Structures are given as C-alpha cells and as structure tokens.
Amino acid sequence: MWLSAAAGLCASLVGLGLARFAYTPLIPALIAAKWFSPADVVYLGAANLAGYLAGAIVARELGARAGAVRSLRAMMVLASLCCFACSVPISFAWFFVWRFLAGLAGGVIMVLAASTILPHTAPNKKGVVGGVIFAGVGLGVAASGTLVPLLLRQGLQEAWYGLGILSVLLTLASWKAWPADVRGTKAVVRYRAASRPRSPAIGALYAEYGLNAVALVPHMVFLVDFVARGLGQGIFAASQYWVLYGIGAIAGPLVTGHLADRAGFGPALRVAFLVQAVAVLLPAVSAAPAAMIVSSIVVGAFTPGVVPLTLGRIHELVPHNSAVQGAAWAQATTSFALFQAGGAYALSYCFEHSGGDYALLFMIGAAAVTTALAVDLVVGLLNDPMRS
Numbered sequence: 001m002w003l004s005a006a007a008g009l010c011a012s013l014v015g016l017g018l019a020r021f022a023y024t025p026l027i028p029a030l031i032a033a034k035w036f037s038p039a040d041v042v043y044l045g046a047a048n049l050a051g052y053l054a055g056a057i058v059a060r061e062l063g064a065r066a067g068a069v070r071s072l073r074a075m076m077v078l079a080s081l082c083c084f085a086c087s088v089p090i091s092f093a094w095f096f097v098w099r100f101l102a103g104l105a106g107g108v109i110m111v112l113a114a115s116t117i118l119p120h121t122a123p124n125k126k127g128v129v130g131g132v133i134f135a136g137v138g139l140g141v142a143a144s145g146t147l148v149p150l151l152l153r154q155g156l157q158e159a160w161y162g163l164g165i166l167s168v169l170l171t172l173a174s175w176k177a178w179p180a181d182v183r184g185t186k187a188v189v190r191y192r193a194a195s196r197p198r199s200p201a202i203g204a205l206y207a208e209y210g211l212n213a214v215a216l217v218p219h220m221v222f223l224v225d226f227v228a229r230g231l232g233q234g235i236f237a238a239s240q241y242w243v244l245y246g247i248g249a250i251a252g253p254l255v256t257g258h259l260a261d262r263a264g265f266g267p268a269l270r271v272a273f274l275v276q277a278v279a280v281l282l283p284a285v286s287a288a289p290a291a292m293i294v295s296s297i298v299v300g301a302f303t304p305g306v307v308p309l310t311l312g313r314i315h316e317l318v319p320h321n322s323a324v325q326g327a328a329w330a331q332a333t334t335s336f337a338l339f340q341a342g343g344a345y346a347l348s349y350c351f352e353h354s355g356g357d358y359a360l361l362f363m364i365g366a367a368a369v370t371t372a373l374a375v376d377l378v379v380g381l382l383n384d385p386m387r388s
Contacts, residue, residue, distance in 0.1 A: 004120060007177035008113045008133035010170045011072055012304075015109035017140010019079035019102040020048055022163050024220065025148040025242050026156075028228040028235045033156050035089040038225075039352050044092075044099050045221045046344035051100035053337035055107020060330045062108060068116040069178040075105040076171040083164030087157045111333050114311070115326050120179040130308050131253040137304040138249025145242035149235060202317050202328060204379040208372040209310050209332050210339030212273065212302075215280050215369035217343045218361040219245065219299045222351070223283075226358045231287055241292060245300035252305030257312075265312040266380075272309060273373035276302050281366035284359040343368070 023045060030041050055075075062071045082102035086095060114133050144163070151159035223245065228238035260268040279298035282291045314328045347361050354360055 002129075003177040004117045004179045005129045005132040007174040008117045008129075009136035009139070010174035010177075011076055011109045011113045012133060012136030013140040013143075014076050014167045014170050015079045015106040016137045018144060018163050018167050019082055020052070020106045021137070021141045021220070021246075022083075022144035022148060023048060023099070023102075025145055025224045025235070025239050026152075026159065027225045028238065029152050029156050029159070031229075035156070036092065036095070038229075038356075039348075040092055041225075042221065042348040042351060043345075044095055046341065046348050047096045047099040048103035048106075049217075049337070049341040049344045051103025051105075052107040052110075053103075053334065053341045054100075055104040055109075056111055056330065056333040056337040057107075058104075059108040059111035059333075060326065063112045063116075068112045069180075071108060072112055072116065072178065073171070073175060075108045076167070076174070078102075079105040079109075080164055080167035080171055083160055083167055087160035087164070107333070107337055110307075111330050115329065117179060130311070131257050134253040134304040134307050135250050138246050138252060138300065140246070141249050141300065141303075142243055142246025145239050145246050149239045152235070199317065200382070201379060202314070204375055205310065205313055205317065206332055206335040208269070208273070208375055209306070210335040211368045211372035211375070212276070212306055213336040213340035214343035215276055215365040215372070216299065216303055217340060217347055218280065218283075218358075218365040219296070220303065221344060221347070222358060222361055223296065226283065227292070230356070230358045241296045244293060244296040245303075248297035248300030249303050249305075252301030252303065253308050255301060256305040256309050260309055260312055265309055265316055266376075269306075269309050269313060270373060270376055272302055272306055273369050273376065276306075277366050277370045277373065280362055280369060282362075284362035284366070 027041050027045070030036050031038055036044065059071075066074070079102055082098045082105070085098040086102075089095065114130060117133060118130065143166070147162060147166070148159055151162040154162075224235075224238040224242050226238075227233050227241050228235050256268060256272060259271065263271070275298060279295050279302075282295035285291070310332055311329060314332060315325055318324050318328050347364060350360055350364070351357070
C-alpha cells in the first residue's frame with residue numbers, strides 16, 4: 001500500500017510539481033535571457049493549463065484502453081521529456097507544444113493516480129494515502145523553488161536539464177511500485193457504462209471547483225513574476241515566496257483532510273472558499289512581507305488541498321459505486337482544467353492590456369472563489385436532499 005502511495009507521490013511530483021509548477025519560478029529568467037517576451041511567457045504558462053484540460057478529458061479513455069498504470073508511467077516519461085525539450089528555445093511554437101504536452105501529462109496523472117491507488121487501500125487509510133499522493137504536488141513546488149535558483153546559476157538551459165534528470169530519476173524509482181493494472185475490453189466497457197451523476201448539487205460542485213481553479217491562477221502563474229519584477233525584489237526573493245507556496249502545498253491536503261474528518265466535506269469546502277478569498281486578495285491590498293508570506297502559504301495549501309475536499313464531497317453526493325464516482329471525479333477535474341485554462345488566458349489578456357496590473361489579477365481571483373462560496377451557500381439554502 002505504501003509503495004503504491006509513494007508511486008502516486010512521485011507521479012504528482014513529476015507531472016504537476018516539476019513539469020508544471022517549476023515553470024513559474026523560471027518566468028523571470030526566461031524574460032531576462034530574452035528567450036521570450038513577458039507576454040509570451042504568460043501565454044506559454046496558459047498553454048500548460050490548456051494541456052491539463054486535454055489530459056483530464058482523455059485520461060479515463062486512455063486508462064481504460066492502455067491500462068491506468070501503463071498510462072501513468074507513459075505520462076511520467078512524457079513529462080520528463082518535456083523538461084529536456086524546453087531546454088532548447090527553438091521557437092515560440094516549439095515551446096508552446098511542449099508546455100501543452102507537459103500539462104496533458106499532469107491532467108492524466110491527476111485523474112488516474114488516486115483512482116488507481118485508493119481501491120487497493122484499506123478504508124481506514126484512504127485519507128492518509130490520498131494526502132500522501134496529493135502532497136507530491138507541494139513537494140514539487142517546494143523542490144522547484146529551491147532547486148531552480150541553484151540551477152539557474154549554471155544557466156537557464158542547465159536548469160531545464162536538472163528538472164528533466166530529477167523527473168527521470170523519480171519515474172524510474174516508482175516504475176515497479178504501482179499496484180496491479182487492469183486494462184482491455186472489460187475496462188473499456190466499465191468506463192463507458194459508468195454514467196456521470198446528474199443532480200443540482202453535483203453540478204454546482206463542478207462549477208465551484210472550476211471557479212476555485214480560476215482563483216488559483218494569479219498565484220500559480222504570476223506570483224514569482226509579481227515579486228521579482230512587479231515589486232522589483234528579484235528572482236531570489238521571488239523564489240523564497242514560491243518555496244513558502246510549496247511548503248503550504250505539502251501540508252494542505254493533510255490539513256484539509258483533517259478538517260473534513262471533523263466537520264464534514266461540505267462545511268470544510270465552504271471554509272476553504274472563504275479563507276482562499278482573503279488569501280488571494282492579500283497581494284492586491286498589501287505587498288508587506290507578512291501579507292505576502294500568509295498569502296503564499298495559504299493559497300499554496302489550498303492548491304492541492306481543495307482536491308481531496310472535492311473528491312470526498314463527490315463520494316458523499318453520488319452512489320457508492322467506484323465507476324460512477326470515477327466518472328464524476330473525471331468530470332470535476334475537467335471542469336477545474338477548463339476554468340483554469342480559460343481563466344489563465346483571460347488573466348493573461350487582462351495583464352497584457354492593463355499595462356501589467358498585477359493587483360487586478362488577484363482581485364479577479366478573489367472574486368472567482370467568492371462566487372464559488374456564494375453558489376455553495378445558495379444550493380445549501382435550497383435544501384437539496386442530497387446535501388449533508
């Protein structure tokens with residue numbers, strides 16, 4: 001069980017923590033080295049989110065046909081390859097394709113990793129194992145924030161090499177640790193037979209999860225650039241905030257899981273939305289170190305921390321059928337990816353056409369998660385019988 005959990009941690013670390021989030025602390029260096037313009041690097045970050053959407057959409061079909069474990073291994077290999085490919089700035093189109101593929105790998109991993117491991121986990125250990133899997137995201141963020149500044153001392157190209165080598169090592173280390181695979185015709189039949197649950201509550205949850213995704217974009221894409229260039233503090237100071245973001249992301253799933261165990265997944269989600277709204281807004285209100293530290297840690301914590309809350313809420317709202325729950329989780333992940341990709345492109349447009357107004361981005365993010373809270377409260381007031 002713990003070997004499988006370690007494999008899931010490695011997968012989320014590679015596919016999300018490194019191949020996806022390590023791009024953020026590299027943004028100022030990409031601009032300084034004149035590989036791309038400020039506008040270009042933001043759109044390249046959004047390309048990764050578009051790839052994540054594509055990965056979330058194809059993940060279950062891919063897992064059913066090729067096998068979940070085989071697909072997960074392939075996506076870790078692809079994510080590693082993307083790091084090496086990005087070490088060569090051939091053109092904007094070249095970089096766009098590889099950033100898209102890195103996002104696709106992360107989307108597939110997000111949908112398949114937990115659903116592959118948790119069925120092999122004892123019921124009283126699912127929360128802990130799920131926390132371990134999703135903590136890989138935070139470990140990747142913290143590792144990227146620590147390693148990227150060190151690697152950049154050797155050069156931008158060498159930084160990409162370092163991320164690629166680390167990804168390869170983690171892929172190899174986890175190769176034999178995955179649980180037994182299931183694939184073929186029966187898996188495809190089960191996939192297609194599992195209908196997506198339909199109810200106002202589950203539909204609202206998809207929308208809330210998507211709005212939460214929009215709220216995370218300002219920190220995920222712009223935080224390091226905001227500190228380094230917007231506040232003029234440089235890449236070293238910016239990377240320190242990114243490490244704090246990663247530290248929060250490591251603890252986030254464990255903290256939110258504990259909160260859900262005590263209060264229930266529905267109330268825990270509402271608390272999460274409220275706390276995030278304040279934390280996302282903070283950089284627009286104050287650039288003081290204390291405010292930036294709190295904002296970085298709290299938003300970092302909820303970046304992966306909202307995932308087990310949403311997954312747990314799905315298990316409350318749909319029948320106790322793993323195939324149906326899997327279909328609902330894939331739909332929720334797709335909603336998250338769709339809103340996040342759309343939000344990233346919209347915020348990139350706002351950033352470019354507002355003359356680089358970072359405060360506007362954080363205000364939009366706070367408004368998005370506040371809307372998610374409002375939706376959840378309205379659905380609760382309707383007294384839907386499926387709500388706890």
